[in-house]
Amino acid sequence: MRYLPKSQSERRQMLDAIGAKSIETLFETIPAKYRLRDPLKLPGPLSEMEIIDYFKARAAENSRGYTSFLGAGVYQHLKSVVTDALVQRGEFLTSYTPYQAEISQGTLQAIFEFQTLMSQLTGQEVANASMYDGSTALTEAVLMAERLTRRHRVLVADTVHPEYRHVLATYAKHLGISVEEFGFTTTGQADVSAISDETLAESAAVVVQSPNFFGVLEKLAPIAERAHAAGALLIDCVTEPVSLGIVKPPEEADIVALEAQSFGVPPSYGGPFVGVIATQEKFVRQMPGRLAGEALDAEGRRGFCLTLATREQHIRREKATSNICTNEALYALVVTIHLCLLGKEGLRELASQNLAKARFAQDELRKIPGVALPFSGTTFNEFVAEFPRPVQEINRKLLAERIVGPLVLDKYYPQNERRGLICVTETMPRSEIERFAAAMRKIVAN
Amino acid sequence: MNENDAFTEMDPLTIKKARRHISQNEGLIFEKSLPGKRGMELPPLDVPSIDPAKTLGEFARHGITDFPEVSEIEVIRHFTRLSTWNYAIDLGMYPLGSCTMKYNPRVNEFVARLEGLATEHPLQPDEVSQGCLRVIHDLQKCLLEITGMDAATLEPVAGAQGELTGLLLIRSYLESKGNPREKVLIPDSAHGTNPASVVIAGYEVQNIKSNERGQIDIAHFREFVTDEVAALMITNPSTLGVYEENIAEIAEILHARGALLYMDGANMNALAGVTRPGDFGVDVMHLNLHKTFSTPHGGGGPGAGPVTVKKILEPFLPVPVVKETNGRFALDYDRPKSIGRVRAYCGNFGVLLRALAYTLAYGPRIRQATEDAVLNANYIRKHLEDLYDLPYNLPSMHEVVFSDARQRKHGVNTMDIAKRLIDYGFHPYTTAFPLIVPGALMIEPTESESKEECDLFIDAMRSIAAEAETNPEIVKTAPHATRVGRLDEVAAARKPILRWRPRQNQDAQKAAASRGEQAPVVPTA
Numbered sequence: 001m002r003y004l005p006k007s008q009s010e011r012r013q014m015l016d017a018i019g020a021k022s023i024e025t026l027f028e029t030i031p032a033k034y035r036l037r038d039p040l041k042l043p044g045p046l047s048e049m050e051i052i053d054y055f056k057a058r059a060a061e062n063s064r065g066y067t068s069f070l071g072a073g074v075y076q077h078l079k080s081v082v083t084d085a086l087v088q089r090g091e092f093l094t095s096y097t098p099y100q101a102e103i104s105q106g107t108l109q110a111i112f113e114f115q116t117l118m119s120q121l122t123g124q125e126v127a128n129a130s131m132y133d134g135s136t137a138l139t140e141a142v143l144m145a146e147r148l149t150r151r152h153r154v155l156v157a158d159t160v161h162p163e164y165r166h167v168l169a170t171y172a173k174h175l176g177i178s179v180e181e182f183g184f185t186t187t188g189q190a191d192v193s194a195i196s197d198e199t200l201a202e203s204a205a206v207v208v209q210s211p212n213f214f215g216v217l218e219k220l221a222p223i224a225e226r227a228h229a230a231g232a233l234l235i236d237c238v239t240e241p242v243s244l245g246i247v248k249p250p251e252e253a254d255i256v257a258l259e260a261q262s263f264g265v266p267p268s269y270g271g272p273f274v275g276v277i278a279t280q281e282k283f284v285r286q287m288p289g290r291l292a293g294e295a296l297d298a299e300g301r302r303g304f305c306l307t308l309a310t311r312e313q314h315i316r317r318e319k320a321t322s323n324i325c326t327n328e329a330l331y332a333l334v335v336t337i338h339l340c341l342l343g344k345e346g347l348r349e350l351a352s353q354n355l356a357k358a359r360f361a362q363d364e365l366r367k368i369p370g371v372a373l374p375f376s377g378t379t380f381n382e383f384v385a386e387f388p389r390p391v392q393e394i395n396r397k398l399l400a401e402r403i404v405g406p407l408v409l410d411k412y413y414p415q416n417e418r419r420g421l422i423c424v425t426e427t428m429p430r431s432e433i434e435r436f437a438a439a440m441r442k443i444v445a446n
Numbered sequence: 447m448n449e450n451d452a453f454t455e456m457d458p459l460t461i462k463k464a465r466r467h468i469s470q471n472e473g474l475i476f477e478k479s480l481p482g483k484r485g486m487e488l489p490p491l492d493v494p495s496i497d498p499a500k501t502l503g504e505f506a507r508h509g510i511t512d513f514p515e516v517s518e519i520e521v522i523r524h525f526t527r528l529s530t531w532n533y534a535i536d537l538g539m540y541p542l543g544s545c546t547m548k549y550n551p552r553v554n555e556f557v558a559r560l561e562g563l564a565t566e567h568p569l570q571p572d573e574v575s576q577g578c579l580r581v582i583h584d585l586q587k588c589l590l591e592i593t594g595m596d597a598a599t600l601e602p603v604a605g606a607q608g609e610l611t612g613l614l615l616i617r618s619y620l621e622s623k624g625n626p627r628e629k630v631l632i633p634d635s636a637h638g639t640n641p642a643s644v645v646i647a648g649y650e651v652q653n654i655k656s657n658e659r660g661q662i663d664i665a666h667f668r669e670f671v672t673d674e675v676a677a678l679m680i681t682n683p684s685t686l687g688v689y690e691e692n693i694a695e696i697a698e699i700l701h702a703r704g705a706l707l708y709m710d711g712a713n714m715n716a717l718a719g720v721t722r723p724g725d726f727g728v729d730v731m732h733l734n735l736h737k738t739f740s741t742p743h744g745g746g747g748p749g750a751g752p753v754t755v756k757k758i759l760e761p762f763l764p765v766p767v768v769k770e771t772n773g774r775f776a777l778d779y780d781r782p783k784s785i786g787r788v789r790a791y792c793g794n795f796g797v798l799l800r801a802l803a804y805t806l807a808y809g810p811r812i813r814q815a816t817e818d819a820v821l822n823a824n825y826i827r828k829h830l831e832d833l834y835d836l837p838y839n840l841p842s843m844h845e846v847v848f849s850d851a852r853q854r855k856h857g858v859n860t861m862d863i864a865k866r867l868i869d870y871g872f873h874p875y876t877t878a879f880p881l882i883v884p885g886a887l888m889i890e891p892t893e894s895e896s897k898e899e900c901d902l903f904i905d906a907m908r909s910i911a912a913e914a915e916t917n918p919e920i921v922k923t924a925p926h927a928t929r930v931g932r933l934d935e936v937a938a939a940r941k942p943i944l945r946w947r948p949r950q951n952q953d954a955q956k957a958a959a960s961r962g963e964q965a966p967v968v969p970t971a
Binding site for chain 2: 001002003004005006010011013014015017018019020025027028029030031034035036039040041042043044045046048050052053054056057058059060061062063064066068072073074076077078080082084085086087088089090092093094095096097098100102103104105106107109110111112113115116117119120121125126127129130132133134135136161163164166167169170171173174175176189217228235238244245246247248249260264265267268269270271272284289290291292293294295296297298299301302303304305307308309310312313314315316317318320322323324325326327329331333338339340341342343344345346347349350351352353354355356359360378395399404406407426430431437
């Protein structure tokens with residue numbers, strides 16, 4: 001077997017050195033009746049070429065050759081080949097969590113840079129070394145707010161990603177946190193006026209997302225003001241951080257839960273992604289997840305190490321702030337390299353292109369009789385459109401044209417079968433937007 | 447002792463695996479930034495351009511203060527230099543006990559990046575996701591065969607999330623029987639994530655002490671299993687690297703009281719192809735694909751923590767579940783008894799895919815990997831047990847746990863020995879864990895190490911044991927050959943600096959100047 005570096009004679013030599021008659025003797029502590037007599041029924045063994053063939057066959061069964069207008073928390077963006085070349089260096093790829101700082105300075109400094117970039121992007125003071133993804137980051141942000149306020153209710157806007165809300169509900173259920181949801185207005189923005197002052201005064205946090213699930217930007221300042229007046233925190237969730245290149249950062253929020261997939265991480269059917277929690281310095285000891293900090297050695301040389309570990313499970317066990325153990329370090333590195341390449345101007349230009357392309361698509365769709373854009377709020381690269389017939393039905397026809405159409409909102413918001421969520425990023429050529437609009441015009445007319 | 451003295455100790459006769467070489471200095475990327483530089487250019491916009499400030503109005507942002515501005519070659523050099531400061535499996539043995547740092551096959555990286563797999567959107571219709579769904583389905587089948595269980599969810603994205611998922615499954619199952627119960631039993635040898643996960647699942651932790659042999663004392667255990675107990679959460683082999691000899695009886699005791707047996711599969715690398723948890727009474731378990739199934743640790747993730755269960759727990763699995771009907775696959779969300787959802791979309795698909803590539807490479811020969819892992823651990827134990835104290839003298843499986851009892855007499859502890867290993871060209875073993883071994887040295891070589899590499903490790907450990915007696919100072923002040931020495935972690939935690947700021951840069955520049963280093967560039971943005 002090519003991954004195993006031993007010859008039969010070496011195995012024999014090693015057994016002899018141990019004083020074991022056969023390899024079987026090393027497994028004798030397992031009662032004989034539970035030891036397998038026959039090999040497992042597994043496919044393989046496969047050579048490298050056969051493995052590649054298997055996965056190429058799987059790739060051919062997916063959406064290759066289709067044009068997709070899906071976003072909803074997972075975005076197609078440009079990336080540089082430089083990123084992949086760097087993260088595939090074995091020193092990054094095959095190293096462990098940097099507990100041994102002296103031989104992990106590469107990873108640690110990169111994490112420190114990641115924390116800085118995320119702080120700068122979100123307008124917050126500090127950010128952690130990454131969480132599993134946006135959905136779990138949001139959940140952990142809520143648990144953090146509960147610890148900070150010692151209140152056990154949380155108010156979540158319906159306009160927050162429905163799958164994120166579902167994850168939150170799963171965690172909250174057994175922790176005695178009551179999650180209450182509130183609606184949205186005709187602008188497509190969270191309807192904070194639906195929340196009473198009494199409820200707010202008992203709540204740990206108000207949770208919104210911006211741009212929200214409908215692609216609409218939320219006005220955070222007035223929400224923060226109301227929340228803070230009642231002693232509650234504001235949590236803002238960001239699933240499309242490219243927006244932060246041109247959209248005001250959520251400085252008013254107390255905690256930001258962010259999904260950084262947009263920065264060089266492939267969609268990869270939903271993961272691995274990169275969650276982040278960013279917050280203010282005064283809350284850092286209640287923040288979950290690893291943190292890299294600056295430190296000096298005895299000679300006064302600058303280095304970096306994991307810090308504030310007393311919050312974490314390997315020290316605190318049942319009293320830890322969270323059970324998070326591994327995070328997504330390699331993909332945090334992808335994000336770091338990608339953002340360094342893009343830089344200040346690149347990110348601004350990228351975000352501007354997204355805005356322009358999405359506006360162009362909106363204009364194309366608006367020209368189609370019977371198609372409307374129901375929400376009046378300001379959008380970034382995603383928006384909701386309303387069609388004269390069910391989106392499910394339209395999508396079947398679009399699929400025949402090799403187009404993956406709008407996300408059917410009905411899946412998450414019942415009674416919305418004629419509304420779909422459309423995402424247009426910088427990667428979408430104008431010709432494809434026009435082809436999409438033309439196909440839509442035909443389908444809607446028939 | 448100064449550094450040069452330490453290096454006279456690095457003579458090639460003593461330290462065979464490594465010698466000193468030059469490593470490049472490199473500041474923070476922010477310290478290289480200058481306005482107007484960039485490392486990536488975009489294709490021209492092919493639709494009418496718009497002014498974001500005008501379009502966004504009150505939402506508009508006008509630039510990000512101090513965001514880096516560097517060229518492509520600077521990014522390449524920056525991260526390449528950083529990478530050379532890391533130790534990695536690709537450089538040598540990584541004997542971290544309980545972490546299973548095995549070779550990460552390169553073909554796994556290649557297939558994870560294929561167009562048609564890396565490019566797929568998780569919400570696209572099942573009709574155009576058959577390939578992804580089949581990858582999930584095929585991996586599930588493999589994991590069920592390896593663990594001897596009946597059903598699986600691949601949604602959890604880390605071992606700790608697998609634990610939480612497993613515990614929620616237990617809770618929902620018991621709730622459906624009328625009472626979720628209150629406590630989960632955990633042996634004192636357990637990893638810290640176990641109790642942390644129990645709390646998030648809404649249970650109370652009841653710690654149970656291991657006996658003098660490091661095993662669960664059956665008579666004692668029986669007393670703990672009351673009607674309040676939902677489950678026992680056990681790692682097998684334990685964190686001592688020892689098979690829990692009474693595991694089947696433990697399962698029976700739990701089942702007789704209506705409780706379930708959860709197995710933390712962190713140490714599955716000792717069992718794959720040899721025995722199956724499902725056969726010896728386990729009801730639910732998680733696997734760490736980034737351990738047993740070779741997906742890269744990447745400096746701390748991503749991982750994946752699939753959960754496999756017995757039939758009784760299947761109705762409660764998180765959504766979505768991959769369903770096969772006549773060779774077509776679909777995501778099933780209609781599961782009224784489900785615990786809910788533990789992560790958006792379908793989990794860490796890219797990690798699942800790599801784990802499947804690994805499993806296909808071995809097929810039924812996965813047993814050979816397990817055997818080699820156990821062989822390596824026993825070989826290392828045999829060659830070190832005369833110099834290092836073995837607090838629990840039971841047969842080792844894939845890892846061996848020594849203590850620093852003998853070296854401590856000379857003022858040298860496990861951390862010192864670990865740090866000295868760095869000078870010998872190795873990553874340290876796991877220190878100070880499990881908690882039931884004071885001053886633990888937890889060594890897990892994995893199957894990926896050749897006899898030659900094991901011999902070098904043994905040699906290094908023996909040499910350090912000798913140094914602990916003859917020259918303890920060199921061990922206590924190690925490492926001597928790294929870019930930085932031991933960092934003052936206490937000071938770092940007292941006044942944490944968690945991000946770069948321009949003013950800090952000024953200080954760093956002054957400090958660097960006083961050390962005669964090249965001063966970093968101050969951004970003027």
